[in-house]
Amino acid sequence: MKKALVTGAAGFIGSHVVQELLKENVAVRALLRPGENTRNLDGLDIERMEGDILDKAAVAKAIQGVDTLFHLAAVYAIWMKDWRGIYEVNLQGSRNLLWAALKADIERVVYTSSIAALGIAPGKTLANEDTPFNQYDLGNHYVLTKYLSQQEALGFAEHGLNLVVVNPCFPFGANDIAPTPTGQIILDIVNGLNRFAFSGGFNIVDVRDVARGHVLAAKKGRAGQKYVLGNMNITMPGFMRLVNRIAGKPNRLFLWFPRIFLRLATGPMKYWSDYITHRPPLSTPAEIKYASQYLYFDNSKAKTELGLEFAPIEESISRAIEWFRAHGYIRGGEQVQRQGLIDQTNSG
Secondary structure, eight states, rough: OOOEEEETTTTTHHHHHHHHHHHHOOEEEEEEETOOOOGTTTTTEEEEOHHHHHOOOHHHHHHHHHHHHOOOOOOOSSOSTTTTTHHHIIIIIIHHHHHHHHHOOOOOEEEOOGGGGGGGOOOOOOOTTOOOOOOGOOHHHHHHHHHHHHHHHHHHTTTTOOEEEEEEEEEEEEOOOOOOOHHHHHHHHTTTTEEEEOOOEEEEEEEHHHHHHHHHHHHHHOTTOEEEEOEEEEHHHHHHHHHHHHHHOTOOEEEEEEHHHHHHHHHHHHHHIIIIOOOSSSSSSSHHHHSEEEEEOOHHHHHIIIIOOOOOOHHHHHHHHHHHHHTHHHHHOOOOOOOOOOOOTOOO
């Protein structure tokens, strides 16, 4: 790699990818939406170019003169007033980038998908890159658009584009300015807004490890292959206990509810958001339906083929909480409690 174009460069994962590329002495061109908050890129020696990925002319201009494309730009949301935007950006925007890369004969494309685009194994069995997608009936627009766009990307790989797909799990860390729905989970727990646990679990990972996985995928990944970028599988109650302990609230209580109860309870929240406030709700029935599965994944392919290593997850969550506190996202000023590292194989 000599020069890379990074879409979504000002975002949570994207800004960390930019930092990793700079460490490798790769020149970076960041494609930024007009008026986008670029605070995550302050002080970085990069080329900035404004343009919308839905604008084919802007995309064609942005991709000229680079040898590698990291396509991260996407809409990540659990609720939107109008869902058309998520389909336009996640599908047509990606299609524009991939066509431009193919025409420009780009040497390498790293396409950022998500574990949302992979299938879920039954129970607590670990899913992997080859688990068939089986989430069609969720009613979750984000999950569906990530799967459909991933399949298009793999189609481009079959037709000659040197493309690798990475599937990040649930990342945590600094610079989550939005915050992302993932970061919002931590905020709602620490701020005491979410004290309701339910069955299910997910895979958590340091955002810096995800960024490193992107760079390693560009170097070592096999064209047309997918790579799960995840670290530790943990139940939702286990995650809530972990976050509260790191936040200095180890004795905070939370309640466990059956999945059906929470789906019924979040129905009115979604209605209130849809028709009254037009602001994202705490959760939605579709989100509960997805999250109450065991979203457990095997990261052995990324470790074996890419050589990706992972930071202790407790340090990752500590870093996220400290950043949120320092930037006013969390109530109060308590210091994060750094306690002994947890067992990385613990799923509870």
